[in-house]
Amino acid sequence: MRETSILRYYAKELRLVLRRPATLFRFGLASAMHAIGHALLALLAGSLVVALARAWGPHEFRSGPLGSASSLSDRAFLLTGIGLAVVMVKGAAGVYATYVQGRVAGEVGGSLRLALLDALLAIHRLRRPRHDDHGGLGGGPPAHAVAALTERVHEVELGLKLGLLGGARAAAQLAPLAVVLVALSPRMAAVAVVVLGGFGALLGRLRAGYQRATGKAAREREALMQAADEAVRHADLWVSYGAEAKARATVRRLGEGLSRGTARLEGRAAALSGANEALGAAALVLSVMASRAGWLGAVPSGETLLAFAVAFFLAYRPLRELADARLALVRAQGAYGELRRAIGHEAAPAPDLPARDWPSGILELRELRLARGPCAPLSLRVTPGSIVAIAGPTGIGKTTLLRTLLGLDRPEGGAILFDGVPLDDAPAGPAARPFAWVPQDAPLLADTLEVNVALGLAAGVAGDARAALDRLGASHLAGELNGARLGAGGRVVSGGERQWIALARAIATRQPVLLLDEPTSGLDPDAQRQVLEAIVRLRGLRTVLIVTHRPEPLEVADQVVRLEAA
Numbered sequence: 001m002r003e004t005s006i007l008r009y010y011a012k013e014l015r016l017v018l019r020r021p022a023t024l025f026r027f028g029l030a031s032a033m034h035a036i037g038h039a040l041l042a043l044l045a046g047s048l049v050v051a052l053a054r055a056w057g058p059h060e061f062r063s064g065p066l067g068s069a070s071s072l073s074d075r076a077f078l079l080t081g082i083g084l085a086v087v088m089v090k091g092a093a094g095v096y097a098t099y100v101q102g103r104v105a106g107e108v109g110g111s112l113r114l115a116l117l118d119a120l121l122a123i124h125r126l127r128r129p130r131h132d133d134h135g136g137l138g139g140g141p142p143a144h145a146v147a148a149l150t151e152r153v154h155e156v157e158l159g160l161k162l163g164l165l166g167g168a169r170a171a172a173q174l175a176p177l178a179v180v181l182v183a184l185s186p187r188m189a190a191v192a193v194v195v196l197g198g199f200g201a202l203l204g205r206l207r208a209g210y211q212r213a214t215g216k217a218a219r220e221r222e223a224l225m226q227a228a229d230e231a232v233r234h235a236d237l238w239v240s241y242g243a244e245a246k247a248r249a250t251v252r253r254l255g256e257g258l259s260r261g262t263a264r265l266e267g268r269a270a271a272l273s274g275a276n277e278a279l280g281a282a283a284l285v286l287s288v289m290a291s292r293a294g295w296l297g298a299v300p301s302g303e304t305l306l307a308f309a310v311a312f313f314l315a316y317r318p319l320r321e322l323a324d325a326r327l328a329l330v331r332a333q334g335a336y337g338e339l340r341r342a343i344g345h346e347a348a349p350a351p352d353l354p355a356r357d358w359p360s361g362i363l364e365l366r367e368l369r370l371a372r373g374p375c376a377p378l379s380l381r382v383t384p385g386s387i388v389a390i391a392g393p394t395g396i397g398k399t400t401l402l403r404t405l406l407g408l409d410r411p412e413g414g415a416i417l418f419d420g421v422p423l424d425d426a427p428a429g430p431a432a433r434p435f436a437w438v439p440q441d442a443p444l445l446a447d448t449l450e451v452n453v454a455l456g457l458a459a460g461v462a463g464d465a466r467a468a469l470d471r472l473g474a475s476h477l478a479g480e481l482n483g484a485r486l487g488a489g490g491r492v493v494s495g496g497e498r499q500w501i502a503l504a505r506a507i508a509t510r511q512p513v514l515l516l517d518e519p520t521s522g523l524d525p526d527a528q529r530q531v532l533e534a535i536v537r538l539r540g541l542r543t544v545l546i547v548t549h550r551p552e553p554l555e556v557a558d559q560v561v562r563l564e565a566a
Helices: 006-017 021-056 069-125 143-184 186-233 235-240 244-292 302-313 316-343 398-406 449-456 465-472 476-480 495-508 525-537
Strands: 363-369 378-382 387-391 413-418 435-438 513-517 543-547 559-562
Touching: 006 069, 006 143, 006 316, 021 069, 021 143, 021 302, 069 143, 143 186, 143 302, 143 316, 186 244, 186 316, 244 302, 378 559, 387 398, 398 435, 398 513, 398 543, 435 495, 449 465, 449 495, 465 476, 465 495, 465 525, 476 495, 495 513, 495 525
Parallel strands: 387 543, 387 559, 435 513, 513 543
Antiparallel strands: 363 378, 363 413
16 A cells, blocks of 8 residues: 555555456446536437427427428337337447446455555454553454454455546546537637636635545444444443433433534545536536627527527536546545555565474473563473463463463563574564464454364364364264354354364364463353363373463462462
């Protein structure tokens, strides 16, 4: 996202999307047919109005040299039939061009979403902590990240679909209409262009204020999203404090402010869009008035004036679409600027490192100094297959130690070695580090048990959820959860079941070292006993590091390491 201009970004993306010559040719052909059809409709409409005026209008039209009322009526009927055929062809071309607009915008939007997701994931590859303690996101992505991946990308999509491509189609419709108008009366057409250009420049200054208002509205939506997220996720806390009304009042206040701002913004957009129609009407009135007054030379006939007026009226819709295209580009530029500020750096997709079959080896920490927390430098030697419990007071740096081993946090100093190989500069991920992590909240994908257990496996590598659960003594889950969608929108999963699945996921990776962050937190005594028994079964098979503040995990450990302040 190096480009600061939305138009330059669109140009770069369109070069990638429209590399298929056939698609580009069909889109151009459909847009041209749609534009020419609109111009033909203007000609037919003008001819039809003139014909009807001669048949049934004032005396000066009826006395024209082109025939009787009946013949003119026949001509009107013929023109309506031709008009129907033109409308059908124009409509079909418009449908296809609109389809291509939507498809191209969707592809560009999808590419942008992936780029944003890569940048958000790169925050962790760059080892920036997401949270002061556990490194989590508080139950979900922050509001600005959600807004980036949804609303703002949608605005960028609309900017391409309705702004750039829609504006190009509107301009394409105006071009043949301009030819028709110039053919009818070059001088009146020149007056209309001067009026449109002058007042259009004034409207451009109003659109600059609209862009600032759009950015403010986006930030207000983000604040509302964040407040609503907090209100929902911590509903049990508000109830326990009897503060439901205050939580509702906060969301209501933000919502009311947002609705007022959005209403004003939509009103400004409608005013700017409608102003272009009023501008077109004013240009028509002034050009006809100047012609009738003789300011443009010889006064054209009434038939010419009537045909010119009808053709100009048919320019109102593309003029309005052109105005709406400008507003869409203004909103897209604002959204694109917000996206660039939200991400803050250019990110490439995660490198596709080859899978590595890690041996069982000794894990060594040599005077390791953590980036956060008051923990003293730590030296530790862990033999393969042993269970090590890491204890210490809250905030000492227990979770930071796990994040440092995983490569998510950069250490202040010291060394990490596994099987004699330094890991200090190794990136996060199973290809470069021999660890499988079970975080405290044991998150799940909204998918099946099999997909969740196989989460850490490389593409194309089959995982056996039942075998991993069997090793933990939790094979009953494979039958109970078989084929069911878990988590959001699916089967509710208890805290104990989450721990089983998270442990099975870590085992399925075949990584030699398992890092467990408070694996028994929040479990009842029976579930805690079962989880600890499952960990004991791993002795001799995997090296296990358990971060805990509870006494029960210490009882199953071969070695207890207590972190102390420096």
